[in-house]
Amino acid sequence: MSRPGVIIVGAGQGGLQAAISLRQEGYAGPVTLIGAEPGLPYQRPPLSKAYLAEGDPAALTLRPESFFASKDITYLPSTMVEAIDRAARQVILPSGRLDYDRLILATGTRNLRPPIAGLERALDLRTLADAGRLREVLASPRRVAVIGGGFIGLEFAAAARKLGHQVALIEAADRLMARVVSPLMSRYFAMLHHDWGTEIHLGQPAVAVDDTGVTLADGAHVAADTVLLAAGVCPNTELAAEAGLQIENGIRLDAQLRTSDTAIFALGDCASFPDPRTGRRVRLESVQAATDHARLIAAQIAKGTEAPYAAVPWFWSDQGDRKLQIAGLAGPDATEEIVVDGIVARVDDLGVAALETVNNAGAHMKARRLLAGHAPVSLDDIRAAVLKTAA
Secondary structure (H helix, E strand, C coil): CCCCCEEEECCCHHHHHHHHHHHHCCCCCCEEEECCCCCCCECCHHHHCHHHHHCCHHHHECCCHHHHHHCCEEEECCCCCCEEECCCCEEEECCEEEECCEEEECCCEEECCCCCECHHHCECCCCHHHHHHHHHHCCCCCEEEEECCCHHHHHHHHHHHHCCCEEEEEECCCCCCCCCCCHHHHHHHHHHHHHCCCEEEECCCEEEEECCEEEECCCCEEECCEEEECCCEEECCHHHHHCCCCECCCEECCCCCECCCCCEEECHHHEEEECCCCCCEECCCCHHHHHHHHHHHHHHHHHCCCCCCCCCCEEEEEECCEEEEEEECCCCCCEEEEEECCEEEEEECCEEEEEEEECCHHHHHHHHHHHCCCCCCCHHHHHHHHHHHHC
16 A cells, blocks of 8 residues: 555646646645556647647647656556545555545546437547547548537637638537627637638537438538537546545535545536636636646645635637637626627626637736636726727
8 A cells, every 4th residue: 555645536737737736835745646548648728729730749748757757746647546435545446556645536528429320430539549530530631520519629620621621510509609608709700610611500419420421400411521529528527426426517516626525626627616706606628727726726735725716717719810718707697798899798797707809818818817806897897908908
């Protein structure tokens, strides 16, 4: 058995950041980072865009192998955690058991598998291996159908069009990125992708995939020789659930990002927590949220701090030559207001909940600073900040 320390299950950017931050915060005990994939931890966001064109896996690596030795972090790639023994404070691996004093779950998400006949013919885009297979397929001209009109589907569609492929995008909802952006921004990006040559099908879910393409619910057939599934994700909660931890749209956390077992934390896409602004339970699919979670958890473990999670969520998506940035988090009841020059504010009963910008980093950063304050943010506050940035 090992000397108890911190074990981190999941070696994505959030899990790696937890290991890094523990050392930065002065934690001197054993730190073990366990990853299911082979190789070193890497960036996932470029997989749906730059990597498809450049194909350099080394450029995605977050830290070299020497880093782990220099920080005294034990890294275990290609390793699956089979179970958590909470009573013994151990994780169970195929090779044996490891003791922990604190456990951090960073198990991430996996692709949602809608009930579509023949879906086994579709390709995924979640891992470096998935992206490598796609690059091989896209080495020759293809007719590509993308199932899903969220960030990943749209980023891939833009990248595939730039590489010269025919692309059709299928979205079951009546607008693109419906979960995360305003109707105005949805329409803007629909027009952009149409202008770039992508065929867009809205409001008709895919019901079948075959060797010739995708059949929609209304009977229409979208011709394709390659189909990409990008229809959303679901959190990997099985390990936590089997250990008896509470699950609610992910692993259920309190405001300090602790699970129902105070010796176990969770972070990133696999976890839900109370939104500091509204109190409603949210789960964020964002690299930045995962790394922010990691820093807070590390500070609690290393220094015993009890500060609640209060970071302002922010998101981005690079589609062609457009960078969509979102500061804040808007609920389903938020209305939309144009601030100026196509910048969109999402407004709820508490004031401005989020600001959406395209190719306007200055306004995005100003909105993040405003939303990070304790006072409610009004439309006038946002307009003044945006106009000052433009000046």
